[in-house]
Amino acid sequence: MFSVKTRHQNCYVYTKASTSTRSCRTRDIGVQTETSKLCSVGTQLSMRTLQTHHRSVCVQTETTLSSFDVSTKLVSHTAVASSTPLKTSSKRPCLDLEEDEDILQECSSILTSQETDVTFNPAEADTSITEPKDLSAQESSPIQNICKYIVYKTCIMELFDVCPVCHRSCHIRSQRIGTFLRVEQLCHHCQFSRKWNSQPILGSTPAGNLHLSAAVYLSGASFFTIEKIFAAMKLHLFKYDTFRRHARMCIEPAIVYKWRNWQDEMLQLLAQREKVIVGGDMRADSPGHSAKYGSYTMMDLETNTVVDVQLVQSNEVGGSYHMEKEGLKRGLDFLDAHGVTLDCIVTDRHPQIQKFLRERNVNQFYDVWHIEKGISKQLEKVCKLKGCEKIRKWLHSIKNHIYWTDASSSSGPERVAKWMSMLNHMQNKHTHEDSNFPACLHGTRRSRDTKKWLAAGTLPYLKLEKVLSNKRIVKDVAKLSPHYQTSSIEVFHSVILRFTPKNVVFLFLGMLCRLYLAALHYNENAGRPQATTAAGRPVFKVTFPKAKKGEYRVREVKTQATFKYVDDLLDLIFDKVFVDPAPYVDDVLRIPIPPALCAEYDRPEKEEAISSRVSRFNQ
Numbered sequence: 001m002f003s004v005k006t007r008h009q010n011c012y013v014y015t016k017a018s019t020s021t022r023s024c025r026t027r028d029i030g031v032q033t034e035t036s037k038l039c040s041v042g043t044q045l046s047m048r049t050l051q052t053h054h055r056s057v058c059v060q061t062e063t064t065l066s067s068f069d070v071s072t073k074l075v076s077h078t079a080v081a082s083s084t085p086l087k088t089s090s091k092r093p094c095l096d097l098e099e100d101e102d103i104l105q106e107c108s109s110i111l112t113s114q115e116t117d118v119t120f121n122p123a124e125a126d127t128s129i130t131e132p133k134d135l136s137a138q139e140s141s142p143i144q145n146i147c148k149y150i151v152y153k154t155c156i157m158e159l160f161d162v163c164p165v166c167h168r169s170c171h172i173r174s175q176r177i178g179t180f181l182r183v184e185q186l187c188h189h190c191q192f193s194r195k196w197n198s199q200p201i202l203g204s205t206p207a208g209n210l211h212l213s214a215a216v217y218l219s220g221a222s223f224f225t226i227e228k229i230f231a232a233m234k235l236h237l238f239k240y241d242t243f244r245r246h247a248r249m250c251i252e253p254a255i256v257y258k259w260r261n262w263q264d265e266m267l268q269l270l271a272q273r274e275k276v277i278v279g280g281d282m283r284a285d286s287p288g289h290s291a292k293y294g295s296y297t298m299m300d301l302e303t304n305t306v307v308d309v310q311l312v313q314s315n316e317v318g319g320s321y322h323m324e325k326e327g328l329k330r331g332l333d334f335l336d337a338h339g340v341t342l343d344c345i346v347t348d349r350h351p352q353i354q355k356f357l358r359e360r361n362v363n364q365f366y367d368v369w370h371i372e373k374g375i376s377k378q379l380e381k382v383c384k385l386k387g388c389e390k391i392r393k394w395l396h397s398i399k400n401h402i403y404w405t406d407a408s409s410s411s412g413p414e415r416v417a418k419w420m421s422m423l424n425h426m427q428n429k430h431t432h433e434d435s436n437f438p439a440c441l442h443g444t445r446r447s448r449d450t451k452k453w454l455a456a457g458t459l460p461y462l463k464l465e466k467v468l469s470n471k472r473i474v475k476d477v478a479k480l481s482p483h484y485q486t487s488s489i490e491v492f493h494s495v496i497l498r499f500t501p502k503n504v505v506f507l508f509l510g511m512l513c514r515l516y517l518a519a520l521h522y523n524e525n526a527g528r529p530q531a532t533t534a535a536g537r538p539v540f541k542v543t544f545p546k547a548k549k550g551e552y553r554v555r556e557v558k559t560q561a562t563f564k565y566v567d568d569l570l571d572l573i574f575d576k577v578f579v580d581p582a583p584y585v586d587d588v589l590r591i592p593i594p595p596a597l598c599a600e601y602d603r604p605e606k607e608e609a610i611s612s613r614v615s616r617f618n619q
């Protein structure tokens with residue numbers, strides 16, 4: 001992969017192509033290739049090189065010309081004619097390149113032009129090639145915005161095959177650093193020489209290597225997946241260590257900076273608001289008690305925005321069971337410290353969390369979906385008991401009833417009254433003693449299925465009563481969240497999944513940065529409107545979720561996601577962090593990082609461990 005955009009430091013007179021016809025271009029235009037700043041040799045590819053190739057390989061010449069045409073300076077043939085080749089400097093320029101991977105290849109005129117009957121189809125070509133672009137505008141665009149191409153080795157080497165001055169074959173030397181390629185061309189006949197870089201070099205780092213690392217990281221991909229793709233493509237890539245170095249020095253500091261900047265602005269807005277309602281929930285990186293990381297999300301439910309994510313490692317708090325409380329505590333402390341006044345917090349109903357919030361005097365409401373899920377799970381069990389099969393007929397109604405109870409009530413007692421009325425209703429009794437809800441609202445209607453009614457005192461009724469009216473459920477129903485639910489946090493948790501590939505074990509900082517990326521993605525995209533067809537109709541899709549066992553759901557299709565945060569981060573990485581990493585890296589170094597989990601265990605000497613295994617095996 002390399003950038004076609006070239007830079008130059010020669011002082012020839014440049015003229016733009018005045019016409020876009022093919023014959024004219026191939027006759028009059030030479031392509032100016034770049035000279036790196038470290039190279040003092042004039043570099044000039046003559047028009048005749050191109051002409052020869054144009055004749056021998058139709059397809060490639062056309063493509064090559066087209067590609068170079070849009071993004072390189074064009075030079076008039078008078079300038080070419082008057083230029084004289086410079087002598088090679090005897091010393092090789094010393095480039096402090098970032099990598100030990102330094103592959104040198106020597107080859108001398110390895111290519112032979114072959115006739116090919118593949119025809120060039122102008123219709124498939126990029127239409128932009130016919131219009132010479134404003135070259136000065138191209139010249140000034142930032143490195144991260146220059147487009148790149150995948151180029152075959154045979155195609156690029158063809159350009160260096162023949163001496164542009166004396167037209168005899170040249171000695172070619174190439175050097176590769178990750179995705180970067182440098183070609184040195186030397187003509188033994190006339191001493192013409194030049195060096196060509198496939199990518200701009202920043203300090204000692206090829207821009208494309210850094211850009212690829214950033215692109216992989218910022219899109220939530222795994223380096224190892226990219227490595228496999230590149231290997232299958234026979235595309236050169238750098239090593240994992242290089243990726244990690246880019247991450248540590250530039251990418252992670254940029255993510256932390258960007259997230260904190262965004263978060264500061266958000267917190268200032270929240271601090272001005274009188275009452276803030278947040279939703280909070282923890283996501284463990286694996287189910288059960290084996291989780292290594294827990295991330296606690298605080299979401300502003302009014303604007304559907306992630307305002308804070310706290311990452312807790314299980315060994316910080318003595319086991320994964322305590323991660324949720326710790327994450328919540330840190331999140332609340334953080335909001336407090338920034339002057340945000342909470343009206344209430346909507347969460348699930350972990351007893352540990354209930355106790356903690358009560359002691360901290362934070363008004364807590366429960367998410368209706370979490371309660372419904374808990375009740376449905378218990379009822380599902382009860383249905384399976386002998387003699388209780390009848391209950392199954394009520395499952396759907398009970399589920400709807402809890403959502404209705406929550407949505408239609410304005411106070412705790414009203415919620416409880418409505419909830420408890422369900423037990424009467426199932427006995428075909430539709431007036432109730434509680435004055436908060438004296439009668440069912442469904443009117444007098446006769447049900448066709450008279451067998452569904454339950455009689456008081458029977459086993460199914462007693463079992464149902466036990467589940468629906470147990471003390472804890474009734475207490476929690478009273479505190480069902482009247483405002484907002486936390487389903488948006490579940491959605492955010494599924495976004496996190498996309499940024500944390502499952503087959504990769506992340507270090508604490510890597511995990512934290514990926515959470516920040518997920519939050520940046522969510523906040524940019526959560527408010528997307530529904531997509532519409534060309535005719536202006538809203539778009540829906542029908543799905544069959546596995547959990548619904550054959551029932552379908554109709555979902556809104558949203559407009560395409562955007563990735564402005566990725567562009568912003570690339571700008572930050574190339575324009576600021578790479579140029580002066582110290583302040584950004586220092587910020588990252590101040591983040592407290594807990595010791596790795598495996599650090600707790602005594603590591604035996606490897607030799608010892610092996611010998612004890614061998615002796616056990618032989619016993």
Ligand SMILES: [Zn+2]
Pocket residue numbers: 163164165166167168187188189190191192
């Ligand atoms: Zn020569």
Ligand SMILES: [Zn+2]
Pocket residue numbers: 425429430440441442
């Ligand atoms: Zn009723």
